[in-house]
Amino acid sequence: MTLVFSNLRKQYGANVAINDVSTAFEAGMIHGVIGPNGAGKSTLINMTAGSYTVSAGSISLDGRRLDGMKKYEIANAGIARTYQNIRLFDQMTAIENLEVCAYPSEVNHTWREVFWPPYGRARAKARRESCMEILQFFGLERYADVEAGSLPYGRQRMLEIARALAMKPRVLLLDEPAAGLNHHETAELTAKLAELRSPDRIILVVEHDMDLVMTLCDRIVVMHHGKLLFQGSPSEVQASSDVQLAYLGTDNDIDDIRAAAQDRRAQLGIRARQRS
Ligand SMILES: Nc1ncnc2c1ncn2[C@@H]1O[C@H](COP(=O)(O)OP(=O)(O)O)[C@@H](O)[C@H]1O
Ligand SMILES: [Mg+2]
Incomplete structure (x- = not known):
């Protein structure tokens, strides 16, 4: 299974957010x-999940075009995502958050559930058990009946991934899953995500936490100003001077930053002297 971006482009008015990006993501x-x-990382996820339209180029999963499909069609094709800013159903319990997203491919069972109550009850029980298993995997089972909005922040991050998994996705897109997590929670998340690696699944993680990325990822794509700057293994990325420049700037930039910092210190010093 392969997710392919071909000459992908996204433009917001005059702002080119994604500029001719071609790459492929393999299952496993x-x-x-x-x-x-x-750099355009969230835009890539938003286009893949159908939240944003594609300006040019294409996105396909095993040769099937995703761009141009409706958002729910893309979800039914097996694409699930989390958001850079958590978007849970706050008023629902943790398990309800999963239940409403479970089994999108079996939607056509709904009428049988409605007209044949025992069937509906059996299906609801099976759905709850399957969602409970996912909660257990994330150590969230004791929060099953707690409102999602009242969970601690770190648990909400985990719950969002659990909800995406309830869709039994073939492609899991995670937008900064470690954002706002402490060191311990990030380590816990890294271990959980490693367990999700599967031959039937493509996992794509947008992340700033370099420890997580370098520990977890098999391949890394580096984006810079909407372009694909570099792709390779974690060690290749770490060794790339292009990547270092993109993150650290050029030597001149670093000199400019140092000079600006000295100016700022000088200004503060002057003000401190004036006050005394
Ligand atoms: N909905 C939007 N409307 C207009 N511009 C946007 C929108 N979303 C993102 N952008 C712009 O696209 C560029 C890439 O943004 P984004 O994909 O969020 O970057 P990243 O996730 O790498 O920080 C930025 O210049 C941003 O301002
Ligand atoms: Mg982003």
């Missing part, structure tokens, strides 16, 4: 997408 691997803020 965890793919990292890194790059400075504004």
Whole structure:
């Protein structure tokens, strides 16, 4: 199974957010997408999940075009995602968050559930058990009947991934899953995500936490100003001077930053002296 971006482009008015990006993501691997803020990482996820339209080029899963499909069609094709800013159903319990997203491919069973109550009850029980298993995997079972909005932040991050998994996705897109997590929670998340690596699944992780990316990912795509700057294994990415420049700037930039910092210190020093 392969997710392919071909000459992908996204433009917002005059702003080109994604510029001619071509790459492929294989099942069985965890793919990292890194790059400075504004590089276009979330835009890639938003286009793949159908939240944003594609300006040019294509996105396909095993040769089937996803761009141009409706959002629910893309979900039914097996694409699930989490958001850079958590978007749970806050008023629903943890398990309800999963239940409403479970089994999108079996939607046509709904009428039987309605007209034949025992069938509906059996299906609801099976659905709850399957969702409970996912909660257990994330250590969230004791929160099953707790409102999602009242969970601690770190648990909400986990719950969002659990909800995406309830869709039994073939492609799992995670937008900064470690954002706002502490060191311990990030390590816990990294271990859980590693367990999700599967020959039947493509996992794509957009992330700033370099420890997580370098530990977890098999391949890494580096984005910079909407372009694909580099792709390779974690060690190839770490060794790339292009990547270092994108993150750290050129030597001149570093000199400029140092000079600006000295100016700022000088200004503060002057003000401190004036006050005394
Ligand atoms: N809905 C939008 N409307 C207009 N511009 C957007 C929108 N979403 C993202 N952009 C722009 O696209 C570029 C890439 O943004 P984004 O994909 O969010 O970057 P990243 O996730 O790498 O930080 C930025 O210049 C951003 O301002
Ligand atoms: Mg982003």
